[in-house]
Amino acid sequence: MGKIKALEGVEPVTMIDTPARLDYTFTAGRATSRFLKGLEQKKLLGERSAATGKVYLPPRGADPVAGVPTEEQVEVADYGVVTSFCVVNVKFYGQAMECPYVCALVVLDGADIATFGLIQEIPYEEVRPGLRVEAVWVDDSELGTTLENIKYFRPTGEPDAPAESYKEHV
Amino acid sequence: MGKHRVAVVGVGQTKHDSARNDVSIAGLLREAAQRALDDAEMTWKDIDAVVLGKAPDFFEGIMMPELYLAEALGATGKPMLRVHTAGSVGGSTGVVASSLVQGGIHERVLTVAFEKQSESEAMWALSLPIPFQPPLVAGAGGYFAPYIRSYIARSNAPSHIGSLVALKDRRNGLKNPYAHLHEHDITLESIQGSMMLWDPIRYAETCPSSDGACAMVLAGEKVADAAAKKPAWVHATAMRSEPGFFAGRDQVNPRGGQDCSADVYKQAGITNPRKEIDCAEVYVPFSWFEPMWMENLHFAEEGEGWKMTEEGATSMTGDLPVNCSGGVLCSNPIGASGMLRFAESAMQVRGAAGDHQVDGARLALGHAYGGASQFYSMWIVGADKP
Amino acid sequence: MRDVAVVSFAQSKHERALPGINEVEMLMPVVGQVRDQIGLDKNRVGFTCSGSTDYLAGQAFSFVMTLDGIGAWPPISESHVEMDAAWALYEAWVKLQMGEIDIAMVYGYSKTSPGDLPDVLTRQLDPYVYAPLWPDSISLAALQAQAVLDEGGTSEREWAEIAARSRASAKNNPNAQLTGDFDPEAILAEEYLVAPLRKHDCPPITDGAAAIILAADDAAREFSKRPAWIRGLEHRIDPQSLGVRNLTRVVSLEQAGEAAGVSKDKIDFAELHAPFTYQEVLAKRALGLSDEVSINPSGGALAANPMMAAGLVRIGEAADRIIAGEGDRAVASATQGACMQQNLVCVLEGE
Numbered sequence: 047m048g049k050i051k052a053l054e055g056v057e058p059v060t061m062i063d064t065p066a067r068l069d070y071t072f073t074a075g076r077a078t079s080r081f082l083k084g085l086e087q088k089k090l091l092g093e094r095s096a097a098t099g100k101v102y103l104p105p106r107g108a109d110p111v112a113g114v115p116t117e118e119q120v121e122v123a124d125y126g127v128v129t130s131f132c133v134v135n136v137k138f139y140g141q142a143m144e145c146p147y148v149c150a151l152v153v154l155d156g157a158d159i160a161t162f163g164l165i166q167e168i169p170y171e172e173v174r175p176g177l178r179v180e181a182v183w184v185d186d187s188e189l190g191t192t193l194e195n196i197k198y199f200r201p202t203g204e205p206d207a208p209a210e211s212y213k214e215h216v
Numbered sequence: 217m218g219k220h221r222v223a224v225v226g227v228g229q230t231k232h233d234s235a236r237n238d239v240s241i242a243g244l245l246r247e248a249a250q251r252a253l254d255d256a257e258m259t260w261k262d263i264d265a266v267v268l269g270k271a272p273d274f275f276e277g278i279m280m281p282e283l284y285l286a287e288a289l290g291a292t293g294k295p296m297l298r299v300h301t302a303g304s305v306g307g308s309t310g311v312v313a314s315s316l317v318q319g320g321i322h323e324r325v326l327t328v329a330f331e332k333q334s335e336s337e338a339m340w341a342l343s344l345p346i347p348f349q350p351p352l353v354a355g356a357g358g359y360f361a362p363y364i365r366s367y368i369a370r371s372n373a374p375s376h377i378g379s380l381v382a383l384k385d386r387r388n389g390l391k392n393p394y395a396h397l398h399e400h401d402i403t404l405e406s407i408q409g410s411m412m413l414w415d416p417i418r419y420a421e422t423c424p425s426s427d428g429a430c431a432m433v434l435a436g437e438k439v440a441d442a443a444a445k446k447p448a449w450v451h452a453t454a455m456r457s458e459p460g461f462f463a464g465r466d467q468v469n470p471r472g473g474q475d476c477s478a479d480v481y482k483q484a485g486i487t488n489p490r491k492e493i494d495c496a497e498v499y500v501p502f503s504w505f506e507p508m509w510m511e512n513l514h515f516a517e518e519g520e521g522w523k524m525t526e527e528g529a530t531s532m533t534g535d536l537p538v539n540c541s542g543g544v545l546c547s548n549p550i551g552a553s554g555m556l557r558f559a560e561s562a563m564q565v566r567g568a569a570g571d572h573q574v575d576g577a578r579l580a581l582g583h584a585y586g587g588a589s590q591f592y593s594m595w596i597v598g599a600d601k602p
Numbered sequence: 603m604r605d606v607a608v609v610s611f612a613q614s615k616h617e618r619a620l621p622g623i624n625e626v627e628m629l630m631p632v633v634g635q636v637r638d639q640i641g642l643d644k645n646r647v648g649f650t651c652s653g654s655t656d657y658l659a660g661q662a663f664s665f666v667m668t669l670d671g672i673g674a675w676p677p678i679s680e681s682h683v684e685m686d687a688a689w690a691l692y693e694a695w696v697k698l699q700m701g702e703i704d705i706a707m708v709y710g711y712s713k714t715s716p717g718d719l720p721d722v723l724t725r726q727l728d729p730y731v732y733a734p735l736w737p738d739s740i741s742l743a744a745l746q747a748q749a750v751l752d753e754g755g756t757s758e759r760e761w762a763e764i765a766a767r768s769r770a771s772a773k774n775n776p777n778a779q780l781t782g783d784f785d786p787e788a789i790l791a792e793e794y795l796v797a798p799l800r801k802h803d804c805p806p807i808t809d810g811a812a813a814i815i816l817a818a819d820d821a822a823r824e825f826s827k828r829p830a831w832i833r834g835l836e837h838r839i840d841p842q843s844l845g846v847r848n849l850t851r852v853v854s855l856e857q858a859g860e861a862a863g864v865s866k867d868k869i870d871f872a873e874l875h876a877p878f879t880y881q882e883v884l885a886k887r888a889l890g891l892s893d894e895v896s897i898n899p900s901g902g903a904l905a906a907n908p909m910m911a912a913g914l915v916r917i918g919e920a921a922d923r924i925i926a927g928e929g930d931r932a933v934a935s936a937t938q939g940a941c942m943q944q945n946l947v948c949v950l951e952g953e
Contacts, residue, residue, distance in 0.1 A: 070660030075624030100463035110459030113673025132361030133415035158463035319699030
């Protein structure tokens, strides 16, 4: 390998920092748009697959098992049961929450699939599968086309759901 | 015509580390590739085709980096493919590379997988805000933790199992000079005392973030027969994918993994995997995945995987040593981790695993998974021809 | 080698920006159609392979969500390349050569509309010395176009004629985006976009998806009366560095064309993936095609350029015409990487 005399004794560059930024405009897609518009009305609109009869919330536009669109809207309750959870204790860039916080899988009444939700108003050691929870919404004046309309889920105070009732989700 | 035989005739990997500031991305993968070529006693010129694998391009901020790495990979004027199947990519890359020989298309294929995580924001890229969804899930650990909790509930596994796996893998890593983590002072107490990151996953039970690359040279039968060193013959390869979310999905013991392993066992003529397989390199990024995968891979009955760990069956002196290399818990350059599993299994049956060699290993399983436990790639390699 | 053929091809109606639908919703009908139009049950597909890139979607692991649109249950044998889906077709073809399965499905797609494509493509370059300069894809193409002009043997007029011919041919293509009658003189009178390229020399920005079914031996005959047999399928790559290669020749395309046996027999028509007009000139030269060969009857990438699918579409368009008996032997090409860095060639024949 040849040496360049003029560079002798010059500190080699071994690292460069190149900031980059790209802007994207995302399209929600039909199913997500329907869902977000429902949220603005404080409604949780799942969609049922004609092929399997299962209700997806949030709707994904496709029934993943059959590969066909979901089209029938089904209103799903804003309360349901925790099927599993974890306590997040690690910070990361872009994180919305303060640690520690409980992120749980919640199957809302009427839906056939769990959705991720934040759990509050209960010490995190007491969160458990079977816990019945309900959504806490933002004030009506703050409603928008976003899942952030739901601030978090809190215990309803009801007795825990029997394990049998949510067994298939665990 | 049928499948042609294919064998691993060269293996190379880098010293994995949190930041390999001594090499560029090109330098990192050439380190692994050159070692693989040297091991195969070949030169760059001997290679017919190159297959590259790595995880999401958002990690390093370079779109389709194989394009700029073509020269570094010795691929100029040759066919080059870039595989990307999420976390399982390192394994899928090995499967695709094998298929080029098995399909009778090439005789000598170089396959490389890498990740230079120090030059990326992996946690950010893994938690990239999905539009129209609030960012709740804290990376991979945050995603898997609830399902690990479900496994523990389903199987009634005692709570220290995860720590036993971490201890075993980290101690195994001490015998692997390439491993990123060499934790000489690790003990069960130090693991159990470490911080909870995503309860029930502790810091010490979590994979590191590593820079690293792995490479293999795959060759057809004639070339493998003439190789100076013992080849590792590929007995079976398979891939499976399933959707990440659907009503009724079992995320703890996914069918995709069960089907994929059943497929490789069938191809290899294995009817009792626990007895017939000598050792396994299995993708375990969070310690609890070991017992879960033991069940998913049909090594243990459902609900009993944790017993294999507890009894020491998966330790180097057990009847089915798992992750003698230290596994993903010691080194996790995400794009390469799957290929490291495949490569380490090949090293075992070639008798080339040095201090972490399982004596007399003749048949080994390499396993990788990715996404929401939805992508699987596996292979079986053996000291004898299939 | 096993005889493998294209037996079905489907694509979306390509648009500048498909309004209100996301990638899954865009892809699903195409995948449904490619199977349904030949009565293929999804469970008979032995292997699936797709091509796409995260940087167009602006999301890591973007290909994972499109898995929802293909009905991957029970679990399927499936793989993905971060490349134009023409290379996914290659991977599927290799899988069929192994002899264990007879039918494979390939798909590719992109929504290019979310991002600014020329800027996005700057990320596809060497991160140390090129990417920090943000050289957009049109400027890089212009660099190559100027070199080609300087060397002689072509002209801006020839390029304007290619632009006009492509969009006129596209009038017969119900899926094409940019169609119509354009006068080469009028094109030449327009301002340069980036000299020596005018807007007409450049591809449109397109959202679109495409899918192909490959079948081997008897399975091909089961699903098609006149399968489009793949007689040659090869790909090669050149170095990326613009200063290291001769930009007036596409060596990797020459190599792939030669290995695929393009010149072994008469070619009736060609679907060449040439997103920029001057690239058609380079591709035609690289493959040694005479002036008798009809080029891009579909309109080519100048009429619709769904990134990551456009190469696959060339193969599909060529295959459809063979299947319809419009020709007996055709060549399709796919390209990716700045200034045609990586190229694939597919030779198709009717029985």
